[in-house]
Amino acid sequence: MITPDLESGTKLWHLVKNHDQADQREGDRGSKMVSEIYLTRLLATKGTLQKFVxxxxxxxxxxxxxxxxLPLAIKYMFDFLDEQADKHSITDYxxxxxxxxxxxxxxxxxNVIKNPHFVFDIHKNSITDACLSVVAQTFMDSCSTSEHKLGKDSPSNKLLYAKDIPNYKSWVERYYSDISRMPAISDQDMSAYLAEQSRIHLSQFNSMSALHEIYTYIAKYKDEVSDTAARRQANGPTHDL
Known part of the structure; x- marks a missing residue:
């Protein structure tokens, strides 16, 4: 049900395919016609949203x-990952x-794409969630280095952006390459940047509330934290990623 009109009392309903009919068998003409109608609507919706995506x-x-x-933290973090790869002789792209x-x-x-209500004061209904799931899946496929082999039996949400993903992948590769060519960020510059961000947003956060959340976490996992700290102290410093 779509949000009702509280003033008029009218309730609006979104019609969906009935999956509970026992007489609807796979391959049935009626079922096929409904699927074709849905595919047409999916393609039309995709065309409308294409520019925004x-x-x-x-x-x-x-x-x-x-x-x-570009935030300095991203450049600093990516350089750190490249340094660790060089340090451990990892040359695999x-x-x-x-x-x-x-x-x-x-x-x-x-996480932001799939859950916009984390950032904006909005209500995410089931239809919006399904649409955002398709966009999020496309986003994840664009970041993957593996090839996705699709066929006629592949789910429609995979087929919708199949032709666009190679282009998106090239954007991801260009993005990582552009960042790698940017001037390196020194530890001093990074520390100054973090200090400046803390100063700018000082009044926006409740430090006592943050400490309370940390205390709650530690109280819940104190045994695991203590054991991990003891093992690290016994084994010496580590540089795990």
Whole structure:
């Protein structure tokens, strides 16, 4: 049910395919016609949203079309990953690419795309959630280095953006390459940047509330934290990623 009109009392309903009919068998003409209608609507919706999806992906995977400078933390983090790869003689491009994808696009951006209510004061209904899931899946496929083989039996959400993913992948590769060519960020500059960000946002956060959350976490996992700290002290310093 779509949000009702409280003033008139009218309730609006969104019609969906009935999957509970026992007489609807796979391959049935009626079922096939409904599927074809859905595919047409999916393609029409995709065409309407295409520019917005393209703009979103280009903004995320670009150092020049962001509307603001690339945060120093991203350059610093990516350089750290490259340094660790060099230190451990990891030359495989896919490994380096996956590290960067896992620590930023797949860790942060997918969560924001899939859950806009984390950032904006909006209600995400089931229909919106399904649409955003398709965009999020396309985003994840664009960050992958593996080839996705699709066929006629592949789910429609995979087929919708199949022709666009190679182009999106090239944007991701260009993004990582552009960042690698940017001037390195020194530890002093990074520390100064973090201190400045703390000063700017000082009044926006409740430090006591943050300490309370940390205390709650530690109280819950104090045994695991103590055991981990004891093992690290016994084994010496580590540089695990």
């Amino acid at each position: 393209d703009d979103l992906f280009e903004t995320i995977f670009s150092t020049a079309h962001r509307g603001s400078a 896919d490994v380096r690419h996956t590290w960067k994808s896992n620590c930023l696009p797949l860790r942060f951006w997918v």
